[in-house]
Amino acid sequence: MxxxxxxxxxxxxxxxxxxxxxxxxxxxxxxxxxxxxxxxxxxxxxxxxxxxxxxxxxxxxxxxxxxxxxxxxxxxxxxxxxxxxPPPVVRWSSDKFYLSRLTEAHVPAVPTRYLAPGAAVEAAAVLPSDHEYVIKPAVGAGARYAARYRAGDRDTAVRHIGHMHAEGITAMVQPYMARIETGGERALVFFGGSFLHAIRKKAVLGADVPFDQRKVAHPGLEPWVPTAREREVAESALAVVPHSGELFYARVDLVDDDEGRPVVMELELIEPNLFLSVxxxxxxxxxxxxxxxxxxxxxxxxxxxxxxx
Ligand SMILES: Nc1ncnc2c1ncn2[C@@H]1O[C@H](COP(=O)(O)OP(=O)(O)OP(=O)(O)O)[C@@H](O)[C@H]1O
Ligand SMILES: [Mg+2]
The missing domain is CATH 3.40.50 (Rossmann fold)
Known part of the structure; x- marks a missing residue:
């Protein structure tokens, strides 16, 4: 029994x-x-x-x-x-608006603007004209509806945002974190209250790949030993989560900014892939x-x- x-x-x-x-x-x-x-x-x-x-x-x-x-x-x-x-953790982390909560708490995170459906904002006006950028949904997984645009590339991006708005989805605009192409994205996994392991994966968003094309979500996976700074950033991000003491599992995804400093790209507190085969x-x-x-x-x-x- x-x-x-x-x-x-x-x-x-x-x-x-x-x-x-x-x-x-x-x-x-x-x-x-x-x-x-x-x-x-x-x-x-x-x-x-x-x-x-x-x-x-x-x-x-x-x-x-x-x-x-x-x-x-x-x-x-x-x-x-x-x-x-716990449900409050699931609810809080289901919307990537939490990135702004991390920034408010001085945890380094990818700078993000949010464009809600129906918000009186002219999308084209906030799209960067001097650097590459990414548009993706505020509630997302598996790189669904994520795409990368060149500086000043507006027409397709505005259609992309309109498509998400028509489905009631808030769009996020972020700078394209170009160092992901050399340093990759590092995922630090915590389980049962302790650091478990980390992996690194390659960049997902190719140039000129349409937003509605299916992406390979976790390309080029390999084991990774995180730096002290990566551990520190990940732990400081988890400390901001409501009920952080009750987190049973967590994954923190990091990329480097233009100066090579790790910043949070995503918190996975609902259904993180644990990458146990790696x-x-x-x-x-x-x-x-x-x-x-x-x-x-x-x-x-x-x-x-x-x-x-
Ligand atoms: N600002 C960015 N700069 C560079 N690459 C990005 C950026 N945002 C997203 N990406 C790429 O797109 C992928 C998917 O984005 P993100 O992890 O934010 O969304 P997701 O759909 O929740 O992903 P998943 O559930 O597959 O981890 C990332 O793993 C990364 O390769
Ligand atoms: Mg991700």
Missing amino acids: PDARVALVTTRPRPEINTDHDMPLLLAALNETGVAAESAEWDDPAVDWAGFDLVLIRSTWDYTWRTEAFLEWVERCSRLTTLLN QPASLPVVTGAIAARARDARRLPGQPVAEHI
Whole structure:
């Protein structure tokens, strides 16, 4: 008889959804520890969430275009059992407006302007004319709807913004962080409250690649040993997150600015890819932390997380 039941939450497989390569590794290793782990789709009405001691969000990669329904499920599920990360963290990090919160807290982050649908702003007026820039959605994953533009290149960019606005999505405008082409993007993963490992990946956005073309989200993955400064920036970013003490897992993605200083590109606090196939030695650490948390949740069920947001 297993001592705890864990759901690893994913989404229905569809052609536009990437494969979760961590999932089979986690399921096999967890079941070996004596915990009964299974994958479950967040929008499957047949799942009895209350039957799990711990529900861990893993690869719900369709939440970016079904955000409201997803956040409703998060609230509903967390009333029935222990859901991690805690709902206030999920809600806060679902909108990349958090980058402005990091900047306010003096954490270095990619400078970002937000263009909300219907906002009385002439999009063309804020598009940079002296450097390359990126437009992408404020609620996004898998580089969906992200594209790079040359200085002064406006027509396609304005159409791109209009396309997102028509879908009710806020657009973000950022400088193109050109050093990503030499230094790559570094992802620092934290699990169970501690630094776990890091990886580096190559640049995703090619020049002249249309915004609606599907991108390879994680090209050229390799293990990475973060510098002291990268650790410091990542930890200072996580300290800004509401309920940061209750983060069960987190990923902080960093790129270099023009002076070579690491800045935050993204916080992944909902469904971070853990890249376990690139860092296989981390698998027992991750499954050990999940099993321990599930056993705690079984002993002390129904501890709601206070909401301060
Ligand atoms: N300002 C930028 N400068 C350079 N490259 C960028 C910039 N913004 C995004 N990119 C590239 O586009 C990719 C996707 O952007 P970002 O990580 O912000 O969105 P995402 O869709 O949440 O990504 P994912 O979920 O795949 O990590 C990044 O990994 C990076 O390669
Ligand atoms: Mg990213």
